[in-house]
Amino acid sequence: MFYGAAVWDPYLIIAQIVCLQCLYYISLGGFTAVLxxxxxxxxxxxxxxxxxxxxxxxxxxxxxxxxFTFSSLAGAVFMLYLVQRSRKCLDFSATLYIVHLLICIIYGGLPSSITWWVVNGTGFAVMAWLGEDLCRRRELKEIPISRYRSIV
Known part of the structure; x- marks a missing residue:
């Protein structure tokens, strides 16, 4: 991906959202199966x-x-590879948790447990913050330049 190109590609954004959602639920399923x-x-x-x-x-x-906590940590790592931009991590995290809320409302009704809201709110904050931090670290990495340049 070229960072300088400001092209809005809705198919790429939708594919990233779907991939992130699927990876989140796969990791949630894995952690749920183990724990x-x-x-x-x-x-x-x-x-x-x-x-x-x-x-x-x-x-x-x-x-x-x-x-849920481990899945939000894994989701931040997934954003490092899927989203790759620190300024987009908050948007993708919010989208993931809004879609999760909608699925929960369809499945079992509007969550009335304070614990559910705290766990998912904390998971959202951790995923957004850690995803931004990981992506920012990658963006700020030095670009290796060879010491000797060939003269043409």
């Missing part, structure tokens, strides 16, 4: 989209919270 799969007899989409499972009163609820 919750050993505690419950059967995994289901309830642990992804139902706000009732995000709870601090049970060990399984804490595992769900940990899964």
């Amino acid at each position: 919750i799969g050993t505690r419950v007899s059967r995994l289901s989409l309830v642990y992804f989209f139902d706000y009732v499972t995000v709870s601090t009163s049970t060990v399984t609820g804490w595992c769900v919270i940990a899964s």
